[in-house]
Amino acid sequence: MSILVHKDTKVIVQGFTGKEGTFHSQQCIDYGTKIVGGVTPGKGGQTHLDRPVFNTVKEAVDATGATVSMIFVPPAFTADAVMEAADAGIDLAVIITEGAPVKDMMYAKMYATKKGMKTIGPNCPGIITAEECKIGIMPGFIFKKGPVGLISKSGTLTYEASNQVVKEGLGITTAVGIGGDPIIGLSYKQLLPLFEADPETEAIVMIGEIGGTLEIEAAEFIKQNITKPVVAFIAGQTAPKGKRMGHAGAIISGGQGTAQEKMEALRNAGVHVVESPADIGKTVAHVLGKK
């Protein structure tokens, strides 16, 4: 078992024939993901990576039965692509693109919600169900199968965490990179109950960072609803106030959104909060009684 995606999930790629789209689609295909086609307006009817190209998402969905779209279109056109996916009846859009304007994503997410489409990202590594289905840009081999669900705002920190978990002789069910923008799709609060309900997931790792209140909301939610052990790390304990740390959303503004307040809220919710990012794997092993 896993959450959201598995070995039979049919995926199309928006921005299929571009440089990034091509490279990462090939990587996903090699991993075993069922990429069933792609969309590039104006290139409909062509074949790319041995798969059909369509002009519109609607045509792609009708012809292939895809339920998930992986989005690589440039920032200025990302919102349009997301809304097209929602309009075409896609269930889940995984938005890899970095640099989309906040206002665009605000409208796109509202429309997606109205159409019942879930979104992951933007500005994220994507989602991977270990050894089954990789929809994104993460290096697949790091994610060995195992009992740990992973939710993270950061890409490389996701790899770091998974690597530590695997070194402990454990592994991952599904890892979701939710992205570090001010407005993102699925977040801790929506993903935690999915892991709670997944019989294969025995523990959950959540990685947050400074800025916003998603981790605080997650803490509230965990206190009420999550029985599985949760291990958390919050990046940016040493970040200065008022400075954007790489991610558009990673900023302590008006003294709000510090790592310390998030760590405290999570601790109060019974979460195993680690101060050192090197202790993630060890702590997971410990809470699972493997050490």
Add this chain to the structure above:
Amino acid sequence: MNIHEYQAKEIFREYGVPVPRGEVAFSGPEAKEIAQKLGGDLWVVKAQIHAGGRGKAGGVKLAKSPEEVEKIAEEMLGMTLVTHQTGPEGKKVEKVYIEEGADIQKEYYLGMVLDRSSEMPVMMASTEGGMEIEEVAAKNPEKIIKVAIDPTIGFQGFHGRKLAFGLGLSKEEIRPFIQFAEALYKVYMDKDANLIEINPLIKTGDGKFLALDAKMGFDDNALFRHPDIHEMRDLSEEDPVEHEAEKYGLSYVNLDGNVGCMVNGAGLAMATMDIIKYEGGEPANFLDVGGGASAETVAKGFELILQDENVKSIFVNIFGGIVRCDRIANGILQATKQVEVNVPVVVRLDGTNAEEAAEILKNANIPNIIPATDLADGAKKAVAAAKGELQ
């Protein structure tokens, strides 16, 4: 990206958000000329820096004649203004804004930001004009009236009424206030702002609302469709090293410590700073060199880090995914040939082909390159090296 008060007021004018008349000046005589042109008998000279709290720090001064405007402008230009928002090093004043003196009857606060939990812009008002909104939020949160505005319906009368009644405005004041707020909403949305602060918003003796101060910030990701705003960028307000990094697509933030950090990915870069602190050291910077970490970006990274004289050691922490560690190791070796690195460099490469990478670094036999096996080992070694305790 942030802009100056005078630039924000220009945008406000364009959108019919009422502001006092005024112009920017770069010299004393120019300031005097502007004062004469504006007319009247009271002027205000305002230092233009990207920080608030100027009033209390001597950066906002009243003048009663054009000659006095000139004198004050001359004193202000070139001075370093230290406010509670500039940090102890302060900011150099390079331009002043000359504005007509306003007849202040009452001061309010009006602002807009993105509310990340409702995922909508929120407008905030308070009767505590002139006070920092953070301070009001901490001490008297009930004095802040907030309305989230769903952009699919836009600014409606009820949004305005909620704010106006919350501020206790009188019947005659409600209409002009709502017009003001509606125009402000339009500015925020049209220009892809992520912050507007009017502190104070004033009511004048003749019952008008005026933006006496104006602070605006923008979504960097949307600047591509606002060339007019992009042009308002003032590089003298930014850290030159941060700007240099940006030119090369790197993200750098200077900090106070002495352990330089070079990392791929923003989250891991923050985590690297954190672990250095955890192991008893102090990070000198945040630096995300991106996914590729090629020889060029690593070389540039070394250059950026070494511009900070406090740096005593460097921790290169790269998680190689799709880009393999052996390639990154070669990149690091090449970079050390391009840039003279005279401090110990602790290198931790993990991920794809990590063992080959370790082998490459070992065989290169460069005395100041110290390989590390994992995150904790790397941080410990980098901290020890900065303290001169390694070897």
